[in-house]
Amino acid sequence: MPFWWWLQKRVYFNFILRELTCVFVGVFAVLTLLQIQALANGPDAYAEFINRLRTPGLILFNSVGLAALLLHAVTWFKAVPTTITVRFRETRVPDHVIAGLHYVGWMVVSAVVAWFLWPS
Amino acid sequence: MAETIKLTVSRYRPEEESEPTFQTYDVPYNKEWVILDALNYVKDQLDGTLTFRWSCRMGVCGSCGMMVNGTPTLTCAVPLSDYVSSEPIRIEPLQFFPIIRDLVVDMNSFLGKLSSVKPWIIRDDEKPPVEGEYRQTPAELDVYKQFSMCINCMLCYSACPVVGLEPEFTGPAAIALAQRYNLDSRDQGAAERMAVLNEHEGMWGCTFVGECTNVCPKNVDPAGAIQLYKMASATDWFKSVLLPWGSKK
Numbered sequence: 423m424p425f426w427w428w429l430q431k432r433v434y435f436n437f438i439l440r441e442l443t444c445v446f447v448g449v450f451a452v453l454t455l456l457q458i459q460a461l462a463n464g465p466d467a468y469a470e471f472i473n474r475l476r477t478p479g480l481i482l483f484n485s486v487g488l489a490a491l492l493l494h495a496v497t498w499f500k501a502v503p504t505t506i507t508v509r510f511r512e513t514r515v516p517d518h519v520i521a522g523l524h525y526v527g528w529m530v531v532s533a534v535v536a537w538f539l540w541p542s
Numbered sequence: 543m544a545e546t547i548k549l550t551v552s553r554y555r556p557e558e559e560s561e562p563t564f565q566t567y568d569v570p571y572n573k574e575w576v577i578l579d580a581l582n583y584v585k586d587q588l589d590g591t592l593t594f595r596w597s598c599r600m601g602v603c604g605s606c607g608m609m610v611n612g613t614p615t616l617t618c619a620v621p622l623s624d625y626v627s628s629e630p631i632r633i634e635p636l637q638f639f640p641i642i643r644d645l646v647v648d649m650n651s652f653l654g655k656l657s658s659v660k661p662w663i664i665r666d667d668e669k670p671p672v673e674g675e676y677r678q679t680p681a682e683l684d685v686y687k688q689f690s691m692c693i694n695c696m697l698c699y700s701a702c703p704v705v706g707l708e709p710e711f712t713g714p715a716a717i718a719l720a721q722r723y724n725l726d727s728r729d730q731g732a733a734e735r736m737a738v739l740n741e742h743e744g745m746w747g748c749t750f751v752g753e754c755t756n757v758c759p760k761n762v763d764p765a766g767a768i769q770l771y772k773m774a775s776a777t778d779w780f781k782s783v784l785l786p787w788g789s790k791k
């Protein structure tokens with residue numbers, strides 16, 4: 423297999439993209455933990471953290487990160503119904519229902535996190 | 543409308559050449575034909591030395607799989623007309639398998655992998671035939687039916703980059719077949735199969751590229767079967783760690 427095998431087909435390339443974008447999921451998780459820590463350290467520490475986030479470099483970094491994270495989430499949720507088969511009254515729950523429930527869960531968790539961390 | 547169509551076919555005659563080469567043939571363009579018909583025209587009318595496998599011509603025997611324009615394809619199931627705009631049509635043997643001659647590949651590694659997952663009904667205690675068959679409801683059949691439709695065409699192996707990178711990987715069809723028996727209400731061999739497949743070259747070799755499912759001509763969804771298997775294995779592991787009585791075996 424040549425090193426560039428993942429450029430041979432779009433499906434392979436999409437797969438590599440899905441796998442690599444998981445790095446940004448990790449970066450965002452660390453960032454959120456730091457934000458929670460700043461929140462726990464009091465209003466001044468939190469304000470300082472938010473100000474740092476507003477610097478152009480971090481805005482750019484986070485914008486790229488957000489795009490990668492969205493791509494990861496959407497491609498992952500597309501794949502999820504394949505990994506989970508739920509049967510209800512002897513029929514298989516359709517894929518879009520399983521994917522839809524994941525989106526709902528994502529929105530609910532995001533709303534809760536935003537409620538805590540959104541700077542007032 | 544084109545009257546002829548060009549096929550560029552991979553040739554490999556081990557007694558004559560050390561590497562496969564390409565040979566181009568002009569065949570009549572017939573809208574009713576599938577790719578296999580065009581190859582049979584070459585074999586019957588132009589060049590009797592061209593070697594390839596086929597049998598049923600109706601998508602059942604699984605022997606006519608080849609790479610068509612770089613994609614693993616069941617050549618008796620795709621019309622020639624689908625490719626008329628991408629002439630010449632490139633036909634090669636299934637990739638990631640050793641080539642024996644022309645379009646014929648060596649299936650031995652695949653057959654070994656298939657039998658390694660014990661694809662038959664395993665019972666703890668076999669009852670004597672006089673006691674009758676093991677019965678099953680339509681709903682129980684429905685749970686595994688999709689995974690039982692496999693015709694062993696090996697397209698999924700040729701589509702899978704992991705098979706190319708790690709030839710030891712058990713691969714899509716064999717794991718899907720193991721899952722077919724695990725989900726069968728008459729079977730009691732899941733733990734035995736898990737011992738074989740819970741290895742790096744078993745189900746965990748799969749990185750979920752998903753192309754196996756895309757190329758499968760029978761909608762078996764081998765990628766789905768493998769992910770379900772991983773879920774079952776992970777659940778088993780959690781149960782065995784968290785609950786002293788949780789492990790099945």
Ligand code: SF4
Nearest residue numbers: 692693695696698758
């Ligand atoms: S799972 Fe599909 S592609 Fe793979 S061998 Fe079976 S029928 Fe062919």
Ligand code: FES
Nearest residue numbers: 598599604606618
């Ligand atoms: S010839 Fe049997 S599947 Fe194509």
